[in-house]
Every structure is written in structure tokens, then in C-alpha cells.
Amino acid sequence: MQLTGNLLIGQQSVAGSNGTIHAVNASTGAAIEPAFGGATLADLDSACALAWAAFDSYRETSPEVRAKFLETIAQNILDIGDDLVERCMVESGLPRGRLEGERGRTVGQLRMFADVVRNGDYIGARIDPAQPERKPLPRVDLRLRHIGVGPVAVFGASNFPLAFSVAGGDTASALAAGCPVIVKAHSAHPGTSELVGRAVQKAVKDCGLPEGTFSLLFDSGRDIGQGLVKDHRIKAAGFTGSRGGGTALMKLAAGRPEPIPVYAEMSSINPVLLFPGALGNRTEGIAKAFVQSLVLGAGQFCTNPGLVLAVDSPDLDRFIEAASSALKETAAQTMLTPGIHKAYEAAVEKAGSHADVKTAARGAEARDDHQAQSALFATTAEAFRNNQQLQEEIFGASALVVRCPDLASMLELIESMEGQLTAALHIDDSDHAEARRFLPALERRAGRILVNGFGTGIEVGHAMVHGGPFPSTADGRSTSVGSLAIERFLRPVSYQDLPDALLPDALKAGNPLGLNRRINGKVQLAE
């Protein structure tokens, strides 16, 4: 499929005239064609005007129409065929298998949200019928449903060019909620973005939806991304990326005359806690599995296990030894962008030269300037506690093992840590009593607690939380993966004493949408 390098504004394909963006071959650093034209402020205004004009009719589409739309996007993405995977491989440096899997996840997410829309529980319909006879005062008729918040800005993620980008989890959940979406493409994968963007644009047309339901903009600087978050017609934003980028957008959103939420997923080191029983019984097995998880995808996962905590002991020495031998065997891998590679190299260099840090092992050396060599470091609990630098995320295949004097000091470290996406406990039966003592602190610190595994595999389902207290995300009350992600883009509206004819279908007496509804506080299942 031929790339145009154009912006997608509603159904128009528009040549951007505000500078250009070139994709870069992640493996060689060479610029690749075509040039993508950056959006002007006038383009941004057109996309926002169309999105706003689309909002009222799009959010009132029937569940079936909206579900079909999400399924059509999924099919249109599959219909691009191998062109999508090939372009994405060049732009991201990620291997075919990973990207084919990621495409499957992207399509699966869209279909899951189609089911969520059809099911209708997300509408949260509640009815407290009028009680005209109630004494001393009659009760009014009150009905509640959730509606989309309004047009949503989505910032594609560099590390998930399909599953968290143009038609990824943020877009799928916002569209499912009834919100038009404007995507600011990530500059690391503009070609992938255009291909997927055209699949979404075509689905809008195929399904007869208002054209402003979706737009895709390229930004040659920062003005368009920032302008999007500041535009009065945008009512929420989804973001995955750096802490600096996420907090900059949060500040802009909070400073608007009408502040809006930015659901930013930013930085997490995902502590792995090795309890004495498990560490003693399964040292080598845990070490090998840990290294596999650490180097997966060159460590470019927000749930990458960047920190290991354990009591200093001969068992921990054996763990570090086993992990070091496994790590030395790991090949260097191409990183997503030269910028991310440079940031990784600088952070690893800084960690390795820290007076309180020992380099336990490095992976195989890089064969070119774009590959990253994995790294394992070790330090003490005291050094970790006293050095903020050691607590910061190194985006890539690097981890730090912290030797704790005892379990009490390990718990203290957890208490002092920033918010995390995941916390992984490695335990045997003999560790249960100690592990239970850690759970309240872990619940306060992390969005997902897991046992005898690592956070890198994220199941897309109904009970998944991919979120956590700041700075892992901007708002720990939400998730960006799984069906609950739709709640970020919904708002409750209550209707008092409206005649049936004026009520939305979700709340009408005859229940024409066949929803499960909460009547007088009790769930009444649809017949």
C-alpha cells in the first residue's frame, strides 16, 4: 500500500505544510520515505471542529452500529496485510513475530470493546422511579446513564506501535465510549500510523458515521500535540510515554480554563520481590525466567522488571550469579528509536559508574550503534533509599538488584517507593505469612500484584488493571488495558422527571436496548 505522508482530517487526506517528519529505519538510523507533512494550527482547528460536530450524533449511535464500527476497524487493519507488519518492522526495529502478535492484540482489543458496547453494562443505567405517594414529600423520578466525555486526544506510544497507537487501547476505548478521537501520531512510526489511520478512516465511511469521528495528525514540533490538549473541544487525553512528556501535558490540561483529565502512563520500575523460601528452593529457575522477562522486546515494556528486592544471603548471591550467567548470553537488540537508544546508554552508563552500584553482568556486545546491551546491577538497601537516581526507570533491558538486610527493610523500601504498574512476588508456601504482611503496602503502591511471574505479559480482559499511582500513571483510579479502560472516557448524567418520549433509549420504561439496569438500587437483568 502506497504511503501518502498526508494528514487524515475527517474523510480528507491533507498535505501538511508545517515542516516534515521522516521515519527512521530503527536498525540503521537512515531516514525513510516518504516525508510526512506536519499539521498547521489551521489543520488542528479543522480536526477539532469536525470532532466536535460529530460528537452528539456519534455518541447516540446504537450499540450495534458502534460495535460494527469497531469490528470494521479490526477487519480493515487485517486487510492491510503484510505491508503493515513490514513497515512497522522497519520503523520500530521490532521483530515480525512480536508485531504479528501485537496486531492480533490490537484487533482483539477492538473486538472486545465491540462486545462491551453490545453488552451495554458500561452505560451503568440506574432508575429510581418516582414515588408520588411518598410522605412527607413525593419522590421525583431519577434516571442515570453514562455518556462519552467528548472528543479525546490520543498520543500514540513508541513501544506499542500497533496496540497502543493509532487504533490501540486508548482509541478503541474512547470510540467505544462514544467519543470522537484525534490521534497525534508518534514521530517514531508515521508510516505505520498512516496505514492504520486509513483503516480507521475507511471504517468511518464504511459505517456511515460522521466524518469527524476520527482524525490523524502529524506534528513536526510540539505545537500540535500541545494545541490538541489545550483545545476547548477536547475533553480528555490518553498518553503513553515519558514522565517528562506526560507531566508536561498534564500541566497544560490542568491550566486550561476548563481543565481536563490526561490519562498518562509514564514511568514504573515494577519491583520483583524474592521471598526466602522461593529464593532458596528455586534460585536458578527464577533467575532464568527473570532474565527472559527483562530482555523481552529489548526491555522496552512499561512493565519491565527493573528492580529486584531480596534479603542479602547466600541464596541471593546464587540468584545474582545465575541471572548474570543467563544475561551474559543475551544478544544485544535494536531499540525503538535512536533517541531511546541514546537515553538507555546514558542511563546505564550513569548507573554503572555510581559509587554504590556494582555491575553484576552485561549482555552480549552491540553489533551496531542502534543495539542495546542488557545490564544487571546490584546495590544495597541503604544506597537505594538514599539515591533518587537509583529509583528512576531505565527504559530498556536493565535491572537493579537490591540487597536488603531483612524483610522488614524490604517492606520499608516498598513503603518509600513511587507508584508502580506492577509488583511481582516470588513465594513458596512457607512464604505466605510474610507475603501477607506486604500486601497492604503493595496495594497502595501498585496497580497489579502478581505471584511467581513477571508483569511483562499483559492479559487484555475484564479484570486487568494496567495502571497505578503516580508516576506509573497520572490517575491511579483507572486502567489503560482491559474493558474497564472505557470508564476513563465516560461521564454520568442524571435525568429528573423527563417524560418517556424525551428519555434516551437506555432509560426508557420499555428498555428497548435490553440493558441490565439498577432499579431502586437492585440490578435487574434484561429479559
Ligand code: NAP
Ligand atoms: P515521549 O518522548 O514522552 O513521547 C511520547 C509522545 O508524546 C510523542 O508523540 C511525543 O511527540 C509527545 N510528546 C513528548 N513530550 C511532549 C511535550 N512536552 N509536549 C507535547 N508532546 C510531547 O516518549 P517516547 O518518545 O515514546 O520515549 C521516550 C522515553 O519515554 C523513553 O526513553 C522512556 O524513558 C519513556 N517511555 C516509557 C514508556 C512506559 O510505558 N513507561 C513507554 C514509552 C517510552 P513526538 O512524537 O514528536 O516526539
